[in-house]
Amino acid sequence: MDKIREFKEKTLSIGNVNVSPPTFLAPIADISDSIFRQIVKRFGGVGLVFSEMISSDALTRGCEKTKLMLRFEEEERPIFFQIVGKDPERMAMAAKMIEDIGADGLDINMGCPSKNVTKTGGGSALLNDLPLAGRIIKRVRKSISIPLTVKIRAGWNENSLVYNEIGKIAQEEGAQAVFFHGRTRKQMYSGTVNYNWIADLKSRLNIPVIGNGDIVDRETLLKMLETKCDGIMIARGAIKKPWIFHSLLEDRDVEVEKLIEIIEAQFKKLVEFYPENLAKHKMKLFLSWYSRSLPHGKSIRLKLNDAKTTEEVAEILVKYKSDYYD
Numbered sequence: 001m002d003k004i005r006e007f008k009e010k011t012l013s014i015g016n017v018n019v020s021p022p023t024f025l026a027p028i029a030d031i032s033d034s035i036f037r038q039i040v041k042r043f044g045g046v047g048l049v050f051s052e053m054i055s056s057d058a059l060t061r062g063c064e065k066t067k068l069m070l071r072f073e074e075e076e077r078p079i080f081f082q083i084v085g086k087d088p089e090r091m092a093m094a095a096k097m098i099e100d101i102g103a104d105g106l107d108i109n110m111g112c113p114s115k116n117v118t119k120t121g122g123g124s125a126l127l128n129d130l131p132l133a134g135r136i137i138k139r140v141r142k143s144i145s146i147p148l149t150v151k152i153r154a155g156w157n158e159n160s161l162v163y164n165e166i167g168k169i170a171q172e173e174g175a176q177a178v179f180f181h182g183r184t185r186k187q188m189y190s191g192t193v194n195y196n197w198i199a200d201l202k203s204r205l206n207i208p209v210i211g212n213g214d215i216v217d218r219e220t221l222l223k224m225l226e227t228k229c230d231g232i233m234i235a236r237g238a239i240k241k242p243w244i245f246h247s248l249l250e251d252r253d254v255e256v257e258k259l260i261e262i263i264e265a266q267f268k269k270l271v272e273f274y275p276e277n278l279a280k281h282k283m284k285l286f287l288s289w290y291s292r293s294l295p296h297g298k299s300i301r302l303k304l305n306d307a308k309t310t311e312e313v314a315e316i317l318v319k320y321k322s323d324y325y326d
Ligand SMILES: Cc1cc2nc3c(=O)[nH]c(=O)nc-3n(C[C@H](O)[C@H](O)[C@H](O)COP(=O)(O)O)c2cc1C
Pocket: 026, 027, 028, 029, 031, 052, 053, 082, 109, 111, 112, 151, 181, 212, 213, 214, 215, 233, 234, 235, 236, 237
C-alpha cells in the first residue's frame, strides 16, 4: 500500500499541464459530460478529466448536439477534449476549435471499438492504417499548440498487435502522452486487460504512457502500477462509483445514500441543460450504471425500459428511495 501512497504524491507533466495525482477520468461517450465531470471532480483524487469523444465531422459541420459537448466549467480544469475521425484536415479543424474554447489539451481517439465509429474509419479502425494514423497526428499537431495525446488499444486483434508501432509513431509525430487500454479491438470489453502489453509499451517510449483497463479497487490499481505506467485512467469504475479516485487513494468508501443524493442533483441538471429526449436518454443510462452499485439495483433496471419521459425516469428513483431508504 506504500506504493499507492507514493503514487498519490506524484505529478505527471504532459506538455505544460501538470497532473497531480496522475489519475485520469476516461473519455466516456454520453457519460463524461460537464455535469458528470464536476461530480467526479468534487470527490477529489482525480488529476485530470476527459470529455466524451467528439466527432470531428459533426463538430466542424456545426451539429447542435455536438456543440453541447463543448461546455465546461473552470472547476473542471485541467481538462482534455477527445476527438474522433479519420480525415486529417477535419481533425485539424476540430482540434483548433477545441483549442479556441480553452481546452487544456487534445486527445485523438484511436481505440474506440464501436461499429458506428470503426465503419467510418475512425477510432480503433486507425490501428489498421498506421500511415493514416501518423498523418492525422502530424496534421493535428501542426494545428494546435496545447498538449496533444493519443488514446489507443493494442491492435485490431491478437494477430495484429501494433501498440509499439502506433506508440512510436505518436511520439515521433509530436504527441506528448499515450493512453493505453490494454485490450484489442476484437476483445471489445471481454476478457481481462493485458498488463504485459502496457509494461512493454512503457519500456519503449520516452513520452508518458498512461495505463487503462479494469481498475476497480486498490488491488487492480496496484496491478496496473506494476507495469510502471506513468499514470492511470478509469472509465467503468468511475461510472459505477464517481468517488472511485478518492476511495482508491484514501482507502475510504462512500455511503450508498450519498449516491442517491448525487443522482437526484444530477437529474435536475440534466433536465435543465439538455433537450427532453437527450436528458431522458442520459438519465436512463446513468441510472442503469449507478444501479450496479446500489443494493436491489436490479429493481431499478427492470423499470427503465418502460419510462417514457424524464419525469417517469425520476419517479423510478423516488420509488426506489421510498422502498429502501425512507
Ligand atoms: C460506455 C462507454 C463509453 C466509452 N466511450 C469512450 C470514448 O468516448 N472515447 C474513448 O476513447 N474511450 C471510450 N470508452 C473506453 C474507456 O475510455 C476505457 O478505455 C475502457 O472502458 C477501459 O477502461 P475501464 O476498464 O476503466 O472501463 C468507453 C467505454 C465505455 C464503457
